[in-house]
Amino acid sequence: MNKDTKKRKVKSVSLETFIFLAILIGGFVYIANIMGAGIMFKVLMNTAHDLLLNTVFLIMSMAVLAGALSSLLSEFGVISLLNKIFAIFMKPLYGMPGASIAGAITTYLSDNPAIIAFAKDKSFTKYLKDYQVPALCNLGTSFGMGLILTTFMISQGSDFVLPAIIGNVGAIIGSIVSVRIMMRFTKKAYNYKKEEVETIQKEKVEDLREIRDGNTFQRALDAMLEGGKNGVELGIAIIPGVLIVCTLVMILTFGPSTDPITGEAIYTGAAYEGIRILPVIGEKLSFILDPLFGFTSPEAIAFPITSLGAVGAAMSLVPQFITDGIVTANDIAVFTAMGMCWSGYLSTHVGMMDALDARHLTGKAIISHTIGGICAGISAHFIFMLLI
Structure with a gap:
């Protein structure tokens, strides 16, 4: 992720310039006309x-x-310890070595790019076959911001504790689908053959760990302060995504305010007013969304759509949805599953695949993860229905 984004030179003014202007001006004119x-x-x-004050700082505090x-x-x-306990599940479920669970846990506790640090560690990657390294992108992204998202959902009310847990299970199912599909592509790309015999060194990555200098108290204090600092950096990093993406989604999701005297729909310029395009799309797609995800309101489609770019x-969107009575416990389960599994992968996959030296497989990674996220939402819905 530290690599500079590669750019190429093109003609200063081209057809895309006019197409972009047409879309940009057309969008503003359409909204302004309403x-x-x-x-x-x-x-x-x-x-x-309002998003900056009441949402970003809340997420930052939890981060x-x-x-x-x-x-x-x-x-x-x-x-x-968790690595050793869960290592036995990684091979049969994901087709990945046991050490890869450490990357999944790290991204669950932080964010998608955290797994890049493992991918750049030779003492870690020596246990992975060549075709497994690009799949780390899908594995890590499936759990990005998992702890923060789960904590956030639980904090919305005691009724959402079990749905949030179910959402985690759905995300795990989605991650398995995503990684397995991705490795079908990578095996072909790297010409992997089952009969090839590879020598694995006996020393395991999980046998050793680095610790800070000092006594126990000093190590604990340093760990908390350094971890908290990383949380601040994560909170700062999500500001553009929240303010830009969510503001756009909000204006496409909600409608005008209601006059308290006349009861008429009016625009006052208040936060979260909009033109209700996404609910209309949700209503048109309800014959698909209702049986698959169990959404009770067309506005709910805004969450998975926004998760594509930024789960933060x-x-x-959730607090406003809850205030308006738009979402149910089932929706929270689906939101948690899809939000964690996708976790803004459209905005991180390109950079992550570039950091893994597998840019040529970026399209395959995105396709695999799109399917995985949908499976995560469907799984969460049906698990919720079975349990509740």
Whole structure:
């Protein structure tokens, strides 16, 4: 992820310039024609401002606490213990070596790109075959921001504790589908043959771990502070995604305000007013969405759509959905599964695959993960129906 984005030179003014201007101006004109130009910009500013104050800082606070916890777990060997316990499941379920569970746990406690650190560690990758390395992208992304997302959902009310747990199970199922499909592509790309015999060194990655200098108290304090600092950086990093993506989704999801006196729909420029396009699309697709995901309101489609670009932005939709009575416990389970499994993969997959030196497989990774996320949502819905 540290590599600079490669750019290429093209003609200064081309057809795409005019297409982009047509789409941009057309979009603004369409929205302004419905709510008025002045109201439109007022809504955009108020929505972004409210998201920054009431959503971003909430997510950041949880990211700081989650970062401190994850750093403590790593410092005192809890993650290594989990690694040893769950290693026996990785080969039959994912077709990956047991050590790869450490990458999944790390991304669950932080975010998608965290697995890149493992992919660049030769003491880790020596246990992976060539075709398994690109699949780390799908594995890590499937659990990105998992702890933060789960904690956020649980914090919305006691009724959402079990749905959030079910969502985690759905995300695991989606991750298996994503990784397995991806490795079908990578095996072909790397000309992998089952009969090839590879020598694996006896020393295992999970046998050793690095710790900080100092006594136990000092190590614990340093781990918490460093983990909390990483949480702050993560909170800062999600600001563009939340403000840009979520503001756009909000304006496409919600409708005008209601006049308290007359009861008429009016535009006042308040935050979260919109033109209700996504609910209309959701209604048109309800014959597919209802049986697959169990969504009770067409507005619910906004969450998985937003998760494609930024799960942090998608999380900010939930409180308003709950306030408006749009979502149910089943929806929270599906949101958790799809949000964790997708976790903004469209905005991270290209960079992650580039960091893994597998840019040529980026399209395959995206296709695999799209299918995996859909399977995660479907699994969460049916597990919820079976249990509840």
